[in-house]
Amino acid sequence: MKKLKISTAQFENRSGDKDYNLSIIEKLTEKAAAEGSKVIAFHECSITGYTFARKLSKEQMLDLAELIPEGESIVKLQEIAQKYNMTVLAGLFEKDNENNLFKAYVCVDKTGLVAKYRKLHPFINPHIQPGNEYCVFDLHEWKCGILICYDNNVIENVRATKLLGADVIFMPHVTMCTPSSRPGAGFVDPKLWENRENDPTSLRLEFDGMKGRQWLMKWLPSRAYDNAVYVVFANPIGMDDDQLKNGCSMIIDPFGDVVAECRALGNDVVSTVLFPEKLTLAGGHRYTQARRPEFYRNIIGKEHTPEQKVSWISDK
Numbered sequence: 001m002k003k004l005k006i007s008t009a010q011f012e013n014r015s016g017d018k019d020y021n022l023s024i025i026e027k028l029t030e031k032a033a034a035e036g037s038k039v040i041a042f043h044e045c046s047i048t049g050y051t052f053a054r055k056l057s058k059e060q061m062l063d064l065a066e067l068i069p070e071g072e073s074i075v076k077l078q079e080i081a082q083k084y085n086m087t088v089l090a091g092l093f094e095k096d097n098e099n100n101l102f103k104a105y106v107c108v109d110k111t112g113l114v115a116k117y118r119k120l121h122p123f124i125n126p127h128i129q130p131g132n133e134y135c136v137f138d139l140h141e142w143k144c145g146i147l148i149c150y151d152n153n154v155i156e157n158v159r160a161t162k163l164l165g166a167d168v169i170f171m172p173h174v175t176m177c178t179p180s181s182r183p184g185a186g187f188v189d190p191k192l193w194e195n196r197e198n199d200p201t202s203l204r205l206e207f208d209g210m211k212g213r214q215w216l217m218k219w220l221p222s223r224a225y226d227n228a229v230y231v232v233f234a235n236p237i238g239m240d241d242d243q244l245k246n247g248c249s250m251i252i253d254p255f256g257d258v259v260a261e262c263r264a265l266g267n268d269v270v271s272t273v274l275f276p277e278k279l280t281l282a283g284g285h286r287y288t289q290a291r292r293p294e295f296y297r298n299i300i301g302k303e304h305t306p307e308q309k310v311s312w313i314s315d316k
Contacts, residue, residue, distance in 0.1 A: 001141045006039040006168075007032035010247035011267040012238025016064060017050035018092075022047060023283040025090060026080045027271045033084040037271045038140055040088055040178040041202050043234040043249070044105065044149050044172040047073050048138055048181070050124060051174065051241035054313065056129040058101070065095035068104060069113040082110035087139060091148070091172050093128070094118070099129045104148050105172055107137065114139065117146035120157065123310050136164045142274070149173045150308070152223060156300065162227040162288065165280050169223075173235045174214045180311040184210025188244045197264050204267060207246035216248065225256030228284030230274050237266065254282035 009028045014020045020229075028095035032040040044050060055093070066073055073092055081088050087109045094116075097151055103119035118131025125277055136145045145166030150159045152171050161169055177188045188211055192203040207213060216233075224231040230253055237247030250261040251272050260272035279285060 001167075003276065004039070004142060004274045005035075005271055006041070006232065006251070006274060007035070007036045007037040007269050007271040008041045008232050008234045008249040008262070009267075009269040010043065010235060010249040010264075013043075013047070013236055013240060014050045015052035015241050017049070019049055021049070022073060022076050024267060025077075025088070028085075028267065029080050029084050029086050029088055032269050033039070033086050035271045037087075038087060039092050040086060040092040040137050040173065041170050041232045042088075042267065043092045044174045045093065045103070045118075046090045046172070046234075046236070049240065051243050053093065053125045056125060061093060061101050061125060061127050062095055062099055065093035065101055067096070068106060068116055069201055074106060074108060074113060074216075077106070077108040078110065078112055078243075081225075085110065085207075087114065089146075089170055089172070100132060101125070101147065103128055103148060104172070105148055107139065107146070107170075107189075109179060115119060115144075115146065117148065119148040119151060121150040121154065121308055122312060123150065123308060127292045134161055136161065136166050138304055139168070142168055142276075144170065146170045146172075149175055150310075153219075155223070158223045158227055158229075159220070162229055163280045164231060164277045167231060167276075168230040169227075169231045171223075172233070173233065174245060175277045176216060176236060177206075177244055178312040182210075182215065186211050188212070190239060190242075190244050193238060193244050201264055206289055207265075209246070213248050214247040220250075220260070221252055221256040224252040224254055225282070226284050226287065228254040228282040228288065230281055231277075231282045232253060237262075237264075237268070239308050254278045260283075274294075297303055 115136035
Protein backbone atom coordinates (compact mmCIF):
# COMPACT_ATOMS: atom_id res chain seq x y z
CA MET A 1 0.00 0.00 0.00
CA LYS A 2 1.46 3.33 -1.13
CA LYS A 3 0.64 6.90 -0.14
CA LEU A 4 -2.39 8.28 -1.95
CA LYS A 5 -3.53 11.83 -2.65
CA ILE A 6 -7.28 12.34 -2.26
CA SER A 7 -9.73 15.23 -2.12
CA THR A 8 -12.98 16.20 -0.50
CA ALA A 9 -15.34 18.88 -1.77
CA GLN A 10 -18.22 21.11 -0.81
CA PHE A 11 -20.71 22.90 -3.04
CA GLU A 12 -24.15 24.42 -3.09
CA ASN A 13 -26.39 21.90 -4.85
CA ARG A 14 -29.70 22.64 -6.56
CA SER A 15 -32.72 20.57 -5.54
CA GLY A 16 -33.61 18.06 -8.23
CA ASP A 17 -31.27 19.60 -10.82
CA LYS A 18 -29.01 16.68 -11.59
CA ASP A 19 -27.48 18.26 -14.70
CA TYR A 20 -26.37 21.33 -12.76
CA ASN A 21 -25.06 19.35 -9.81
CA LEU A 22 -23.10 17.02 -12.07
CA SER A 23 -21.61 20.05 -13.84
CA ILE A 24 -20.25 21.31 -10.49
CA ILE A 25 -19.02 17.84 -9.63
CA GLU A 26 -17.11 17.86 -12.91
CA LYS A 27 -15.58 21.29 -12.28
CA LEU A 28 -14.39 20.33 -8.80
CA THR A 29 -13.11 16.98 -10.06
CA GLU A 30 -11.08 18.80 -12.69
CA LYS A 31 -9.62 21.03 -10.00
CA ALA A 32 -8.71 18.10 -7.77
CA ALA A 33 -7.08 16.28 -10.69
CA ALA A 34 -4.99 19.39 -11.43
CA GLU A 35 -3.72 19.19 -7.84
CA GLY A 36 -2.54 15.63 -8.44
CA SER A 37 -5.36 13.92 -6.59
CA LYS A 38 -6.59 10.45 -7.57
CA VAL A 39 -9.88 10.41 -5.63
CA ILE A 40 -12.56 12.99 -4.85
CA ALA A 41 -15.57 12.65 -2.53
CA PHE A 42 -18.81 14.67 -2.58
CA HIS A 43 -21.64 14.95 -0.07
CA GLU A 44 -24.75 12.86 0.53
CA CYS A 45 -27.21 13.20 -2.38
CA SER A 46 -24.83 15.60 -4.08
CA ILE A 47 -26.26 14.59 -7.47
CA THR A 48 -29.94 15.01 -6.63
CA GLY A 49 -30.14 17.42 -3.70
CA TYR A 50 -31.36 16.23 -0.34
CA THR A 51 -33.57 18.20 2.04
CA PHE A 52 -36.31 18.91 -0.50
CA ALA A 53 -37.01 15.16 -0.67
CA ARG A 54 -38.91 15.33 2.63
CA LYS A 55 -41.77 16.93 0.66
CA LEU A 56 -41.93 14.40 -2.18
CA SER A 57 -44.47 11.63 -2.80
CA LYS A 58 -43.33 8.14 -3.70
CA GLU A 59 -44.13 8.82 -7.35
CA GLN A 60 -41.98 11.96 -7.29
CA MET A 61 -39.19 10.06 -5.56
CA LEU A 62 -39.30 7.34 -8.21
CA ASP A 63 -39.03 10.00 -10.92
CA LEU A 64 -35.99 11.46 -9.18
CA ALA A 65 -34.27 8.19 -8.28
CA GLU A 66 -32.17 6.11 -10.67
CA LEU A 67 -31.25 2.51 -11.24
CA ILE A 68 -27.65 1.73 -10.38
CA PRO A 69 -25.40 1.19 -12.31
CA GLU A 70 -27.34 1.87 -15.51
CA GLY A 71 -28.75 5.25 -14.46
CA GLU A 72 -27.74 8.32 -16.46
CA SER A 73 -25.97 9.94 -13.51
CA ILE A 74 -23.71 6.92 -13.03
CA VAL A 75 -22.91 6.99 -16.74
CA LYS A 76 -22.04 10.69 -16.43
CA LEU A 77 -19.86 10.08 -13.37
CA GLN A 78 -17.97 7.44 -15.33
CA GLU A 79 -17.41 9.94 -18.14
CA ILE A 80 -16.07 12.47 -15.62
CA ALA A 81 -13.84 9.84 -14.03
CA GLN A 82 -12.47 8.79 -17.40
CA LYS A 83 -11.90 12.35 -18.60
CA TYR A 84 -9.82 13.32 -15.56
CA ASN A 85 -8.45 9.86 -14.65
CA MET A 86 -10.09 10.18 -11.23
CA THR A 87 -12.15 8.07 -8.89
CA VAL A 88 -15.34 9.95 -7.97
CA LEU A 89 -17.67 9.30 -5.03
CA ALA A 90 -21.10 10.93 -4.96
CA GLY A 91 -24.63 10.37 -3.65
CA LEU A 92 -28.13 10.07 -5.08
CA PHE A 93 -31.50 8.44 -4.57
CA GLU A 94 -31.69 4.90 -5.95
CA LYS A 95 -34.60 2.77 -7.11
CA ASP A 96 -34.58 -0.91 -7.98
CA ASN A 97 -36.62 -2.85 -10.50
CA GLU A 98 -39.37 -3.39 -7.91
CA ASN A 99 -39.66 0.36 -7.23
CA ASN A 100 -38.01 0.14 -3.83
CA LEU A 101 -36.22 3.36 -2.89
CA PHE A 102 -32.85 3.77 -1.18
CA LYS A 103 -30.36 6.47 -0.27
CA ALA A 104 -27.20 5.46 -2.15
CA TYR A 105 -23.58 6.53 -2.39
CA VAL A 106 -21.41 5.30 -5.24
CA CYS A 107 -17.75 5.04 -6.12
CA VAL A 108 -17.06 5.26 -9.85
CA ASP A 109 -13.86 5.17 -11.86
CA LYS A 110 -13.14 5.11 -15.60
CA THR A 111 -14.19 1.44 -15.81
CA GLY A 112 -17.59 2.01 -14.20
CA LEU A 113 -19.11 1.31 -10.80
CA VAL A 114 -16.55 0.30 -8.17
CA ALA A 115 -18.82 0.21 -5.11
CA LYS A 116 -22.35 1.07 -3.98
CA TYR A 117 -23.62 1.59 -0.44
CA ARG A 118 -27.17 2.08 0.83
CA LYS A 119 -27.71 4.19 3.93
CA LEU A 120 -28.57 2.08 6.97
CA HIS A 121 -30.45 4.83 8.83
CA PRO A 122 -32.40 6.94 6.29
CA PHE A 123 -35.09 9.38 7.41
CA ILE A 124 -35.54 12.23 4.91
CA ASN A 125 -38.49 10.57 3.15
CA PRO A 126 -40.77 7.83 4.55
CA HIS A 127 -40.66 5.85 1.30
CA ILE A 128 -36.91 5.23 1.51
CA GLN A 129 -35.92 1.80 2.76
CA PRO A 130 -32.80 1.17 4.84
CA GLY A 131 -29.79 -0.66 3.48
CA ASN A 132 -28.86 -3.97 5.05
CA GLU A 133 -25.12 -4.44 4.62
CA TYR A 134 -21.77 -2.76 5.08
CA CYS A 135 -19.54 -1.86 2.17
CA VAL A 136 -15.76 -2.37 2.09
CA PHE A 137 -13.86 -2.25 -1.20
CA ASP A 138 -10.40 -1.81 -2.70
CA LEU A 139 -9.35 1.58 -4.03
CA HIS A 140 -5.81 2.22 -5.26
CA GLU A 141 -4.55 -0.57 -2.94
CA TRP A 142 -6.35 0.92 0.07
CA LYS A 143 -9.29 -0.74 1.82
CA CYS A 144 -12.17 1.72 1.95
CA GLY A 145 -15.63 1.83 3.48
CA ILE A 146 -18.68 4.09 3.24
CA LEU A 147 -21.12 5.26 5.91
CA ILE A 148 -23.70 7.94 5.15
CA CYS A 149 -24.45 10.74 7.64
CA TYR A 150 -26.61 9.32 10.50
CA ASP A 151 -24.89 5.94 10.07
CA ASN A 152 -21.78 7.50 11.60
CA ASN A 153 -23.64 8.61 14.73
CA VAL A 154 -24.27 4.95 15.56
CA ILE A 155 -20.72 4.18 16.61
CA GLU A 156 -21.06 0.44 16.12
CA ASN A 157 -21.28 1.05 12.37
CA VAL A 158 -17.89 2.73 12.29
CA ARG A 159 -16.21 0.01 14.36
CA ALA A 160 -17.83 -2.72 12.25
CA THR A 161 -16.60 -1.09 9.03
CA LYS A 162 -13.12 -0.87 10.54
CA LEU A 163 -13.17 -4.51 11.61
CA LEU A 164 -14.20 -5.50 8.08
CA GLY A 165 -10.88 -4.05 6.95
CA ALA A 166 -11.49 -0.40 6.09
CA ASP A 167 -8.52 1.95 6.51
CA VAL A 168 -10.39 4.89 4.93
CA ILE A 169 -14.06 5.60 5.63
CA PHE A 170 -15.91 8.00 3.36
CA MET A 171 -18.53 9.84 5.42
CA PRO A 172 -20.78 11.90 3.13
CA HIS A 173 -23.22 14.11 5.05
CA VAL A 174 -25.88 16.77 4.86
CA THR A 175 -25.62 17.96 8.43
CA MET A 176 -25.29 20.76 10.97
CA CYS A 177 -27.29 23.97 11.34
CA THR A 178 -30.57 22.28 12.33
CA PRO A 179 -32.53 22.38 15.62
CA SER A 180 -32.20 19.63 18.22
CA SER A 181 -32.30 19.19 22.00
CA ARG A 182 -28.56 19.95 22.09
CA PRO A 183 -27.77 23.36 23.62
CA GLY A 184 -26.68 25.82 20.96
CA ALA A 185 -28.26 23.98 18.03
CA GLY A 186 -30.51 25.63 15.48
CA PHE A 187 -31.01 26.87 11.94
CA VAL A 188 -28.76 29.58 10.50
CA ASP A 189 -30.57 32.54 8.93
CA PRO A 190 -30.39 32.33 5.10
CA LYS A 191 -30.03 36.13 5.00
CA LEU A 192 -26.49 35.69 6.32
CA TRP A 193 -25.67 33.60 3.26
CA GLU A 194 -27.18 36.17 0.92
CA ASN A 195 -25.02 38.85 2.57
CA ARG A 196 -21.84 36.76 2.85
CA GLU A 197 -19.70 38.94 0.58
CA ASN A 198 -20.48 42.07 2.55
CA ASP A 199 -20.42 40.44 6.00
CA PRO A 200 -18.53 37.12 6.05
CA THR A 201 -17.77 37.49 9.78
CA SER A 202 -21.34 37.07 11.04
CA LEU A 203 -21.85 34.04 8.82
CA ARG A 204 -18.58 32.45 9.87
CA LEU A 205 -19.44 32.89 13.55
CA GLU A 206 -22.64 30.90 13.00
CA PHE A 207 -20.99 28.29 10.78
CA ASP A 208 -18.09 27.70 13.18
CA GLY A 209 -20.08 27.91 16.42
CA MET A 210 -22.24 25.38 18.23
CA LYS A 211 -24.75 25.24 15.38
CA GLY A 212 -22.04 23.95 13.10
CA ARG A 213 -18.36 23.08 13.30
CA GLN A 214 -18.02 23.13 17.09
CA TRP A 215 -20.65 20.39 17.30
CA LEU A 216 -19.01 18.38 14.53
CA MET A 217 -15.67 18.47 16.29
CA LYS A 218 -17.18 16.95 19.41
CA TRP A 219 -17.47 13.58 17.71
CA LEU A 220 -16.10 13.31 14.17
CA PRO A 221 -12.37 13.23 15.07
CA SER A 222 -13.07 10.50 17.61
CA ARG A 223 -14.38 8.21 14.87
CA ALA A 224 -10.98 8.46 13.19
CA TYR A 225 -8.95 8.32 16.40
CA ASP A 226 -10.71 5.40 18.07
CA ASN A 227 -10.56 3.25 14.94
CA ALA A 228 -7.23 4.36 13.46
CA VAL A 229 -8.82 5.23 10.11
CA TYR A 230 -8.73 8.13 7.73
CA VAL A 231 -12.11 9.88 7.69
CA VAL A 232 -13.19 11.67 4.51
CA PHE A 233 -16.07 13.97 5.47
CA ALA A 234 -18.05 15.80 2.77
CA ASN A 235 -20.90 18.24 3.43
CA PRO A 236 -22.73 20.82 1.28
CA ILE A 237 -22.43 24.56 1.74
CA GLY A 238 -25.13 27.13 1.05
CA MET A 239 -28.85 26.55 0.62
CA ASP A 240 -30.13 22.99 0.46
CA ASP A 241 -33.83 23.59 -0.15
CA ASP A 242 -34.80 25.93 2.72
CA GLN A 243 -31.89 25.02 5.01
CA LEU A 244 -28.50 26.69 5.09
CA LYS A 245 -25.54 24.31 5.41
CA ASN A 246 -22.02 25.18 6.48
CA GLY A 247 -19.74 22.91 4.47
CA CYS A 248 -16.38 22.44 6.26
CA SER A 249 -15.69 19.26 4.31
CA MET A 250 -12.53 17.79 5.77
CA ILE A 251 -10.13 14.87 5.91
CA ILE A 252 -9.06 13.59 9.33
CA ASP A 253 -6.09 11.29 9.84
CA PRO A 254 -5.89 8.24 12.15
CA PHE A 255 -4.55 10.44 14.95
CA GLY A 256 -7.80 12.40 14.87
CA ASP A 257 -6.14 15.48 13.37
CA VAL A 258 -7.75 17.56 10.62
CA VAL A 259 -5.22 17.47 7.76
CA ALA A 260 -7.32 19.25 5.12
CA GLU A 261 -10.50 21.34 5.35
CA CYS A 262 -12.63 23.49 3.06
CA ARG A 263 -12.85 26.98 4.56
CA ALA A 264 -14.24 28.98 1.66
CA LEU A 265 -17.74 30.42 1.93
CA GLY A 266 -18.62 28.77 -1.37
CA ASN A 267 -17.76 25.85 -3.60
CA ASP A 268 -14.38 24.42 -2.65
CA VAL A 269 -12.11 21.40 -2.83
CA VAL A 270 -9.10 20.45 -0.68
CA SER A 271 -6.56 17.67 -1.08
CA THR A 272 -4.13 15.79 1.12
CA VAL A 273 -1.91 12.72 1.05
CA LEU A 274 -2.79 9.55 2.93
CA PHE A 275 0.18 7.81 4.51
CA PRO A 276 -0.18 4.06 5.25
CA GLU A 277 2.22 4.14 8.21
CA LYS A 278 -0.19 6.33 10.18
CA LEU A 279 -2.66 3.44 10.28
CA THR A 280 -0.46 1.43 12.63
CA LEU A 281 1.31 4.26 14.44
CA ALA A 282 -1.97 5.74 15.70
CA GLY A 283 -3.25 4.80 19.15
CA GLY A 284 -6.50 3.41 17.77
CA HIS A 285 -4.54 0.61 16.14
CA ARG A 286 -3.21 -0.51 19.52
CA TYR A 287 -6.64 -0.23 21.10
CA THR A 288 -8.37 -2.34 18.47
CA GLN A 289 -5.61 -4.94 18.81
CA ALA A 290 -6.18 -5.03 22.58
CA ARG A 291 -9.92 -5.76 22.34
CA ARG A 292 -11.39 -8.64 24.41
CA PRO A 293 -14.70 -9.34 22.68
CA GLU A 294 -15.59 -12.19 25.01
CA PHE A 295 -16.61 -9.54 27.55
CA TYR A 296 -19.02 -7.62 25.35
CA ARG A 297 -20.07 -9.65 22.32
CA ASN A 298 -23.31 -10.69 24.04
CA ILE A 299 -23.95 -7.13 25.22
CA ILE A 300 -23.40 -5.43 21.88
CA GLY A 301 -25.24 -8.21 20.04
CA LYS A 302 -28.23 -8.23 22.38
CA GLU A 303 -31.66 -7.99 20.73
CA HIS A 304 -32.74 -4.38 20.29
CA THR A 305 -35.63 -2.64 18.53
CA PRO A 306 -34.23 0.40 16.67
CA GLU A 307 -35.88 3.74 17.33
CA GLN A 308 -34.73 6.70 15.27
CA LYS A 309 -35.98 10.23 15.87
CA VAL A 310 -34.78 13.37 14.10
CA SER A 311 -35.79 16.51 15.98
CA TRP A 312 -36.11 18.92 13.08
CA ILE A 313 -38.29 16.49 11.13
CA SER A 314 -40.41 15.40 14.09
CA ASP A 315 -41.20 19.04 14.86
CA LYS A 316 -42.71 19.63 11.41
